[in-house]
Amino acid sequence: MSSSVPVGALVGWMLVLTFKHVIADFVLQTSWMALGKDQKTGWALPLLAHCLVHLAVAMALILAIAPRFWFVALIDFAIHITIDRAKGFCASTFDVTLEHPWFWTLIGVDQALHHLTGFGLSIFMAAN
Template sequence: MVLLTVKHIIADFVLQNSWMAHGKDQKTGWALPLLTHCLIHLAVALPLILIVAPRFWFVAFIDFAIHITVDRAKGLVSANLGVNQEHPWFWTVIGVDQALHHLTGFGLSIFMAAN
């Protein structure tokens, strides 16, 4: 869980630039920024999992699939409801997004620990 949390901090905050952060939430042109962002998550998760629990290499791809789904859902909400930094729901949407990502890490950690 700690490694997946560190992975999330690195990929979501350290390595995500404004092109990805803003681009993935647009009505059009969102696909490449979103894919790039989620591939960074995969690129950070896969080596960590290979080092700690190599038989669970596929968990990095599950994390990728869930991350791209959660971020696209956030993008759809943001784009269609006009949720930007001035919108009253902005921090709620960010909070739900981050909670879902952390629950993903928690669930994947439980899966690996139980197997």
């Protein structure tokens, strides 16, 4: 990988992956997914469904723009499911609900990690 990254390509991929994240995390995520993936039990199917939405949207966008990076959608899926499971584990273990003082911190860390993932994947795609 090059030590320099074309800024235009980096910004472009960041916009694409941010768009993907907004659509998959907020527009297409149902309450069943959002609430279910953070439960003590029964979290696996809602989490998988949510992350498969991310995979589908990422794959569609990447295939439309640069099909050679199809595997990046799989990497994004693997990282997304790991981050969301970690958040769900914390939420269920420490009973973090909307009223809990850690609620917004947990949401903020989750979103920051997703955006850092997008940044890292964007650097990779822009540099290659």
